[in-house]
Amino acid sequence: MFKISDEFEVVAKIVAGVTHQLNNVFSIVDEISGSIQDTINLGGNLTAENLKKKLDKISHHSQRGKVLVKSLNRFVHLRDTTFREIDIIELLEDFVLLHSHFINQKGFRFATCFEEEKKLVFCSPFYLFYACHQIVWNFLNIKNENSEIKISVLGSADSLKIVFSTILPKESKSDFNELIVSLGQIVSGYNIGVNLKDEEPYATVEVCFIHNK
């Protein structure tokens, strides 16, 4: 029987989320530019100050759209090469932006603090994104009183790791452990390791790089 692969599902989810955000951006730009046209066509009074305010809003939302499209573009090219050296800070910034729609929907928020300098690792960029996605997606699917997901990058050079952390209910932890074990099996062939650390009440997942250059 045909089964849509998990990889395809990740791509579909990301594209769906970005499409929704872009639809919102286009709707705003459409309505604001429509309101300027209305004032001209319906003979209203459009002051320079009011026009500037509206143009600033159009520019702000266009910029928001551009940033989204750039992140989406980088995401769709993650599969261009199986292995390469990548900057995990750039990947995580795109990751956060491309997931912000789902995070808001579920009432969560990301808490991130990334350094500006590049953090280079050698692995499969797509499977690194995939691992991060599965961790966050499963955090979101487990009902949780805490609405914050912390993401940090720790270590240096050959010991870099990405750490995801949130409060998880005790009863969900064994299921979550199984998910992480199975995720580890999928991504280990791509130089990526995942480990669950149970520090009550937090569930902390470390993504590490097995053979970092």
Next chain:
Amino acid sequence: MKAKVLIVDDEEDFLEALAERLRSRGIEVATAQDGVTALSLVSKEPFHAVFLDYYMPGINGLETLKLMLNQNPDLLVYILTGKAGLKEGVEAIKLGAKDVIEKPAELQEILEIIKNAENEYILNLEQKIKESISDILRTKGW
């Protein structure tokens, strides 16, 4: 009578611009950025139509729709969303939404919906008045 609508969306700039365009066409518009404010508004005043965003932080569109129709089953609620997936649409219609409109929507489409909603609102009101009069006549034995 002026048409009166409520638009609920967490995107403030979208709300402001659409409301301004509708107002310039003689429509009375109230706005809310979240489900709680929207519920409070529909409990206080009548609207010919409500345009409700599907995804909002806090109480989402579906939950707001459910609570609104519990308060007032005759309310005409249209889901206005940037993510008009089949699943979301079916869920909303099952819960009693009149229709699902995909963003970005044409202003003309929204204006037609408002016109139709206004007509439906008046018909419903007339029907209710007729029923009330029939009930009174029946209890009086006339």
